[in-house]
């Protein structure tokens with residue numbers, strides 16, 4: 001197992017730390033993730049907080065974008081000037097069901113974006129109902145310079161000394177803690193290790209390589225190469241860069257950017273031949289906020305922002321533009337896991353699969369299931385794709401007489417491309433996928449024999465047809481389900497073609513079965529809207545025969561939920577909102593919660609995550625999800641425990657809290673056997689059936705039962721919450737989602753659920769550090785209106 005400072009930078013995937021306790025020969029994916037904390041960031045969801053900004057609601061008929069613009073101007077009035085402004089992002093949209101317009105705003109200083117200066121403003125009927133902001137509010141630097149910042153202005157020896165001191169402090173407190181798993185620290189510890197290693201591994205790199213003087217910010221190639229040194233998992237690449245720095249700089253080709261400068265927005269460059277990148281890197285200059293020495297105010301730092309797609313990672317990094325090129329923030333878009341109708345739509349396909357609701361092979365048998373697509377979510381089914389949007393036909397001509405859609409007889413469609421990826425490489429178009437021919441009956445046997453370890457992989461590969469068909473089926477079901485709860489085209493879902501309904505296209509999920517790049521895990525990469533999501537499912541060598549993650553729906557759902565939460569939080573075009581800490585943890589937690597909700601039934605039961613694939617009853621988390629505190633004791637305060645610094649452990653706490661809240665909502669509203677809403681009528685309207693409450697004018701559709709309502713509130717909450725949300729922000733967004741949807745009739749039910757696990761209104765976190773630390777206090781109180789006999793508010797004792 002790795003030790004603190006010398007080991008490689010790795011983080012466990014879906015499996016989190018549970019499997020990490022025992023040494024395993026399995027290679028883990030290297031990933032970097034850290035960035036400055038934003039102590040000044042806010043998420044305000046109460047009208048009182050919004051009114052104090054001096055903003056007056058406007059008429060319900062005023063364009064919501066206009067409302068947001070006026071609001072931003074009001075809030076920032078004193079700060080706006082020629083050198084400080086903002087722009088409304090194009091991925092802003094209106095939720096058709098709730099009527100809430102989610103407006104995303106980026107801060108602009110000296111004509112450059114502030115990479116972490118985000119606002120999300122939620123507008124309904126001319127009113128701002130909530131907003132989040134991490135806009136920079138300090139002095140404006142002279143163009144192309146930095147304001148003083150302790151983190152970066154230190155001569156590098158000193159900068160690295162600071163990090164090392166912090167690490168030592170952390171290490172001591174870890175050693176005093178109850179669980180010491182050095183190989184598996186995440187969260188705070190992980191940030192520091194990553195930051196130290198990425199930036200201080202070669203303390204004199206900038207000097208040794210004679211990287212241009214610190215005033216020269218025009219050429220980003222040295223900064224990019226330094227980033228690659230930190231990012232690549234490959235020692236040979238590191239040696240090659242260090243040994244031939246200038247040659248690498250010269251080799252990198254900056255493509256003509258004239259077609260890459262969207263009107264009036266920041267100029268972007270495309271760079272080819274970047275070592276270890278699998279596609280040209282995007283680069284643009286920006287500012288980022290960095291804390292001062294005391295951590296009580298922020299400064300603006302000039303950075304190069306890179307988007308780097310690699311074999312196992314897809315990074316968005318901010319690297320200081322001036323030498324030494326420190327990596328200030330880095331997000332890996334990869335997360336481990338563990339109404340038009342076309343008359344030519346063909347007969348539905350069918351698949352021999354573990355049907356929707358059967359979580360894994362231990363829970364039931366396979367059966368023949370129809371391509372039961374949702375006509376709203378997938379109007380032309382799962383196996384049709386417009387010729388013009390089919391990447392396998394790129395550059396080819398096809399005859400218009402063939403029509404608009406191409407019908408496929410393989411696992412290739414508008415939402416999902418499912419294929420084998422034994423080589424573990426990046427290409428997918430020509431990889432193998434089963435072809436069921438004209439009948440499109442995907443009926444393959446599944447009967448793996450017990451072999452010895454040497455033969456186990458080959459044995460598993462015999463069932464590749466079965467496993468791809470299952471992955472295709474589950475992934476399309478998830479696409480359709482999430483669609484019906486509002487993960488549609490404008491909010492950033494994954495489809496090659498959007499049927500003219502808005503949003504960015506050409507971004508179906510690339511789903512790789514039995515991916516050769518790992519074992520005992522799974523992961524998902526979520527770039528911004530308009531670029532394909534990439535899911536990689538692995539074999540698990542935890543039993544003989546090997547278990548295939550593709551067959552465990554909970555793992556597939558968990559992974560696809562990364563795409564959901566990343567695209568919904570902070571807007572479709574911002575994939576950097578759930579990178580680390582509490583937000584990164586919730587990114588894991590939502591996946592567990594949604595997977596568990598999908599498999600659950602009317603009869604309450606506790607559930608484990610990944611227990612079939614991992615071959616352990618307890619699954620891959622510390623606890624199974626349970627209402628019973630004796631079985632799962634997680635509370636908000638649990639996040640302070642040393643073993644709880646990784647995103648999976650944080651996520652497990654969040655999923656448990658949501659599970660508890662959800663059971664309260666179910667107790668109140670009952671249970672729906674299916675999570676799928678009814679199909680629309682011929683005129684396109686959706687009937688209430690027994691699923692929604694009876695329609696009332698043009699009020700939003702409200703799911704009638706507890707499990708469906710909670711599902712809806714969780715998704716709507718993701719749309720409302722701020723970029724880089726804390727547990728408090730995500731909780732408040734769910735409570736506001738209920739306010740918008742039902743007028744707040746579950747206000748007390750929701751608070752009761754949150755308070756049961758310490759996330760009541762009196763919960764607190766104190767002493768946040770730039771590394772994401774702090775001491776949490778559980779809050780078990782309820783808001784006064786929810787108390788039967790209103791008590792005096794209690795203040796937590798120290």
Ligand SMILES: *[C@@H]1O[C@H](CO)[C@@H](O)[C@H](O)[C@H]1NC(C)=O
Nearest residue numbers: 344345346402403405406407
């Ligand atoms: C797709 O399939 C349907 C029904 O099988 C057929 O009518 C239609 O012509 C097909 N489209 C193409 C482009 O082959």
Ligand SMILES: *[C@@H]1O[C@H](CO)[C@@H](O)[C@H](O)[C@H]1NC(C)=O
Nearest residue numbers: 433434435436462463464465
């Ligand atoms: C997989 O399916 C194809 C047809 O798509 C078939 O030719 C092949 O034999 C099958 N492979 C296995 C291993 O069953």
Ligand SMILES: *[C@@H]1O[C@H](CO)[C@@H](O)[C@H](O)[C@H]1NC(C)=O
Nearest residue numbers: 450451452453454455456458
């Ligand atoms: C595994 O089993 C195969 C087939 O029975 C056999 O040929 C091979 O030698 C075995 N390998 C080991 C390491 O036991």
